[in-house]
Amino acid sequence: MRRYPDAISFAPGAPHPDTYADLDVERCLSRFLDHAVTEWGHSPSTARRLLYEYGPSRGLINALVADLLRRDHGVEAAEQSVVVTVGAQEAMLLVLRVLIRSTDDLLAVADPCYVGVTGAARMLGVETVPVPEGDGGLRVEALRAACHAARREGRRLRICYVAPDFSNPGGNRMGRRDRERLLELAEAEDFLVLEDNVYGFTAAPGDELPSLKALDRNRRVVHLGTFSKVCFPGVRVGYVVADQEVVTPEGDRTLLADHLARLKTMVTVNTPPLSQAVVAGMLLEHGGSLARRCRARSALYRRNLALLLGGLDRLTEQGLPPGIRWNRPAGGFFVRMRLPVPADDALLARSAEAYGVLWTPMAHFHQGPGGTDVLRLSCSYLTPEQITTGVRRLGAFLKGEMGA
Numbered sequence: 376m377r378r379y380p381d382a383i384s385f386a387p388g389a390p391h392p393d394t395y396a397d398l399d400v401e402r403c404l405s406r407f408l409d410h411a412v413t414e415w416g417h418s419p420s421t422a423r424r425l426l427y428e429y430g431p432s433r434g435l436i437n438a439l440v441a442d443l444l445r446r447d448h449g450v451e452a453a454e455q456s457v458v459v460t461v462g463a464q465e466a467m468l469l470v471l472r473v474l475i476r477s478t479d480d481l482l483a484v485a486d487p488c489y490v491g492v493t494g495a496a497r498m499l500g501v502e503t504v505p506v507p508e509g510d511g512g513l514r515v516e517a518l519r520a521a522c523h524a525a526r527r528e529g530r531r532l533r534i535c536y537v538a539p540d541f542s543n544p545g546g547n548r549m550g551r552r553d554r555e556r557l558l559e560l561a562e563a564e565d566f567l568v569l570e571d572n573v574y575g576f577t578a579a580p581g582d583e584l585p586s587l588k589a590l591d592r593n594r595r596v597v598h599l600g601t602f603s604k605v606c607f608p609g610v611r612v613g614y615v616v617a618d619q620e621v622v623t624p625e626g627d628r629t630l631l632a633d634h635l636a637r638l639k640t641m642v643t644v645n646t647p648p649l650s651q652a653v654v655a656g657m658l659l660e661h662g663g664s665l666a667r668r669c670r671a672r673s674a675l676y677r678r679n680l681a682l683l684l685g686g687l688d689r690l691t692e693q694g695l696p697p698g699i700r701w702n703r704p705a706g707g708f709f710v711r712m713r714l715p716v717p718a719d720d721a722l723l724a725r726s727a728e729a730y731g732v733l734w735t736p737m738a739h740f741h742q743g744p745g746g747t748d749v750l751r752l753s754c755s756y757l758t759p760e761q762i763t764t765g766v767r768r769l770g771a772f773l774k775g776e777m778g779a
C-alpha cells in the first residue's frame with residue numbers, strides 16, 4: 376500500500392477509524408477504577424495499582440466478559456472457563472499448542488482460511504487439513520470425509536477451526552441447520568470446534584444466527600472473541616471460552632481454560648491490564664452489553680458493503696467482460712470476485728500501477744492450489760467516497776485487462 380500511496384485499497388480488513396472516534400479512553404479507565412472500588416471492594420490506590428502491575432494470567436475482567444457473553448450472545452460461560460487473551464490471535468495459538476499433542480493430531484481449517492490460524496499452526500508444526508467452504512460456509516460432508524480419511528491413516532482430526540459468520544476471506548456464512556450438523560459431527564467423530572466469532576456482530580438486526588457456542592450442548596466448542604472490531608484493534612484484547620473438562624495424568628479434573636492460562640504465563644504472562652481496563656470501562660459504560668454499540672458499527676459496515684455491491688452491479692449494467700462473478704454476503708467485511716484470468720501478484724501490481732486500485736489475491740488464503748482466479752475485496756476501512764472511486768477504478772481495471 377505504501378508503494379502506491381494514491382491507490383484505493385480494498386485490501387485491509389481493519390475496522391474503520393470512525394467506529395472508535397468516540398471512544399474516551401480516560402473515561403473508560405475511570406469507570407473501571409470506580410468499579411474496582413465499589414464492586415470489588417478495593418481501596419482507590421489498590422484499584423489504581425491493578426492497572427500498572429502484573430495481573431492474573433487468565434485475566435482481570437473475566438466476569439464482565441462472561442456477563443457480555445450471556446447478555447449479547449446467549450452463551451452461558453462460567454467466569455472460570457474464560458481466559459482473556461492478547462487478541463483472538465493469542466487465543467488461537469494457545470488452543471493449538473495445548474490441544475494438539477501428537478503429530479497424529481490434525482487441525483481441519485476452512486479453505487480458504489484466515490491466515491492468523493494457518494500461520495499459528497505452521498509456527499507450531501501443526502498439520503492442517505483444508506476443508507472446502509462454499510456460500511453456505513464450511514462443507515460439513517467434506518469435513519466428515521476428512522475425519523474418515525484421517526482415521527484410515529491412523530491419525531485423528533482433533534480440532535476444526537471455523538468462522539461461521541461472514542468468514543475471512545470468503546465472506547461465507549453457515550446456515551442454522553449446518554451449524555447443528557457440524558456439532559453433531561463433532562460429537563460423533565470426537566473433535567472440538569474452534570469457533571472464531573469476529574464478524575458475527577455485522578449481521579443485520581433480525582438476521583443474526585446463534586453462534587456455535589450458543590448451540591453447544593456437549594462442550595464441543597471452544598469459542599474465540601475479540602474487542603478489536605467493536606472497541607479498537609490496538610487495544611489487543613480478546614478472549615477464549617474453554618469449558619471443556621480435562622483429566623490430568625494424576626486423575627485431577629480441570630478445565631481447558633486452566634491449561635490455556637498456564638501456557639499463557641509462558642507466552643505473554645498476562646494481557647495488559649491497562650487494555651483490559653479500557654475494555655471493561657467500555658462494557659460498564661454500556662451496562663454490560665455491547666448490542667447498541669455493535670448495531671451502529673454493523674450499520675456502517677453494511678452501508679459500505681451495500682455501496683460496494685451496488686457499485687459492482689452498476690459496472691455490470693455498463694457491460695463487464697464475461698466470466699467475472701462475485702458473491703453477495705449479507706454482512707462481514709469481504710466480497711470475493713472470480714476473474715476469467717489468474718488473480719495473482721503480477722495482476723495485482725498491474726492493477727495498482729495502471730489503475731490505482733488494490734485488492735488481495737485469494738490464493739494467499741488457500742492451503743492447496745485453490746483460489747488462483749479469485750480476489751478478495753474488503754470495504755471495512757474505506758469511506759463511501761473511496762468506495763465509489765475504487766469501484767470505478769476496478770471497472771477500468773476489469774475492462775482494461777479482461778476485455779476483448
Ligand SMILES: Cc1ncc(COP(=O)(O)O)c(C=O)c1O
Nearest residue numbers: 462463464489543573601603613
Ligand atoms: C477471522 C479473524 N479472526 C481473528 C482476527 C484477529 O483478531 P484479533 O485482533 O483479536 O487478534 C481477525 C482479524 O482481522 C480475523 O479476520
